[in-house]
Amino acid sequence: MGQKIQSVKGMNDLLPTEQKDFKLTSAYWQAFENKIQNWTRRFDYKQIRTPIVEQTSLFVRSIGEETDVVGKEMYTFADSNDTLSLTLRPEGTASCLRAVVEHNLLHEAPRKLWYMGAMFRRERPQKGRYRQFHQVGIEALGFADPDIDAEMVAMCADLWRELGILQYLTLEINSLGNREERAAHRAALVAYLTEFEDKLDDDSKRRLHTNPLRVLDTKNPDLQEICNNAPRLIDYLGEDSKKHYQTFKDLLTGLEIQFVENPRLVRGLDYYNHTVFEWTTDKLGAQATVCGGGRYDGLIEELGGKAAPSIGFAMGIERLLLLVHEHGSLQVADFPDVFIMQQGDGATLQAMKYAKILRENGFDVAQFSGSTKLKNQFKRADQSGAQFALIIAESELANQEVTLKDLRGERGQITIPAHELISKLNEWKA
Template sequence: MAKNIQAIRGMNDYLPADTAIWQRIEGTLKQVLASYGFSEIRLPIVEQTPLFSRAIGEVTDVVEKEMYTFEDRNGESLTLRPEGTAGCVRAGIEHGLLYNQEQRLWYMGPMFRYERPQKGRYRQFHQMGAEVFGLQGPDIDAELIMMTARWWKALGIADHVQLELNSIGSLEARANYRDALVAFLEKHKEVLDEDCKRRMYTNPLRVLDSKNPDVQQLLNDAPTLGDFLDEDSRAHFSGLCALLDDAGIKYSINQRLVRGLDYYNRTVFEWVTSALGSQGTVCAGGRYDGLVEQLGGRATPAVGFAMGMERMVLLVQAVNPEFEPTRIVDVYVIASGQGVQSAAMQLAEKLRDADPQLKLMTNFGGGNFKKQFARADKWGARIALVLGEDEVATGQVVIKDLRTGDQQTLAQSEAAATLRTLLQ
């Protein structure tokens, strides 16, 4: 017997029972995006490797250890995308979307990172991201955060996420802070683990993210990035905080929040939760005013964020069990008797014509009424339409509400209007 081929570790199948809640969550998110004027952009999952090494940074964990990179048959280095912003910027430059224009773009799809798989962290994962180009004030930063807050309300998780903010300033301010941080860490090398010692000279701001409790204790005495901010960045951050205060959005300022990608400047933010254990970040982003120019375009201010869909699904399931997944079937057509199947199929087609949004399934494979009602329950249908020989002969149909057990017999010509009322 041939050996079964399994899915690759950390790359998951999502079965119909899973995708139903994914679809409901995605629909909610897309509805909010549309209400803020965002348009969808669809991007390749494979890009030239230099796109990510230039955008994300050569000495980041993503580029050094986590990317799926390979050589194609022409000897070109290609990479499965580990995140979406770089590809979105590349597309904007390539297709002339960014020059002297405001753009609001969103995307969704699979990303790939070679990490140790665990709950909420996978090698293939899905992100929904939103990017705004051409606006540089703190007002657009605030509106993006306000939009995410609207998401959380719509998903019923607003009480289970907290907003953390920081400003990492300009490139010059970060360089000055980096020098001060390295000087401090060099005096306390004995406290640092090997990973922090390596990062101290390659990407010292990543030491601030260390999970080592001894390092975290040491950092309480370290210089803070806020002390090195330039005046423009201070004013930008103050403006952002004032706008969020006016909007009633609660936040905490986390001076160790720097994000793991090199392209950020000024505003960075994360929405975090304690409901998912160690995988606490569910949405994160910030401003990246230099990235478009860095990738070959004209200098263009930009800000955006991305959200991990797997973690969002886990969070909704954990804290809002009443959030119903998208129903696969609204109406199940039950048919029994000589020549009834054809009539049932014709009725189903007429109902689909009358209401293209109706999710309707016709029973196939025969079976008595009891078995067919069991199938209707299995598919989660709310309504059963029952046709037998008598109903076909008289042009009628039985409509049964599977939640209440109420049923009525009426003319088939009235079925569409009745279903519309029952399913409201």
């Protein structure tokens, strides 16, 4: 017997049953996917699907060469002819915008798009953080006014309510201003942090000269006082940026969406400007952020397209579903409506005919395969989770009848003419 080959650490199989260290099942995942499709349809967002592999230069240009994602976390490899560097996508926005620019999707009107799929980052796996993870992303392209910023947040709140987790999430918001305002703040921040360079940890020292805003996002408790007293970006905002941010806040207040202003919220990618936001929780340990996003008004132009104001967000599916699994509610329809069992000559073929008719009439059907006593088949029917059992034995075949049993309710067991099967099941299921 050959040696077993295991999956790569931090990349999980999605099975029909719960695993010891990964509680999400394929049925749970599918129920969430169905909810996302309905949710995005309600807000008039259209789906886009992009390749998992992109040119490395796409992420270097969009995310930023000095970010941790590009510098340490991407899965990058040479194409077979060694002339092209390829990367497994670490996030979805860059791929989405690459497709928008390549296919000129903004030539007539703004676009509201969504996507769902696998992302890859070379990180230390832990609860809620994996090397292959999945995201739902929402992108609104070509919209300049702050009402679309508020719509993004309202979309999230709508989904959280449906999933029963709104009370476990906190909305944090901030404004990063425009490029010139961020540059002025960056200069002041670097000057301030340089005074404390001997007290910074190695990670913060590296970021001081590459991405100083990320120093403010440190989790090191020894640096909290330094970061709390650092120059605030909001103090460098001009009138237009302040107006955009204030209108955004007023809209949230009018929609009765509670929020916390966090002047240290910067997000981890270079392309953000103006509005940024995160939904965080204290129910998942260190992995507090369930969803985050913001404006990236200059990114489409950076990728070769005509300048267009844009905003988007992404949620980690694994992290979100862990929160829903433990604290929320998601209805999972993973059981057949009818379990068909048979016994006797000719019963198998007749059972298959009934199964075909039932499926054509909208019922989910499981059929027993093989031959064994009805007693054992009843055990399988009960284990299947089916609501009803359809029994076909010698007497039913002889009399052109069927026997129905309510496995979960109080209707008991009845024998009826075969032609009444669909109407009786519809009556019972109603």
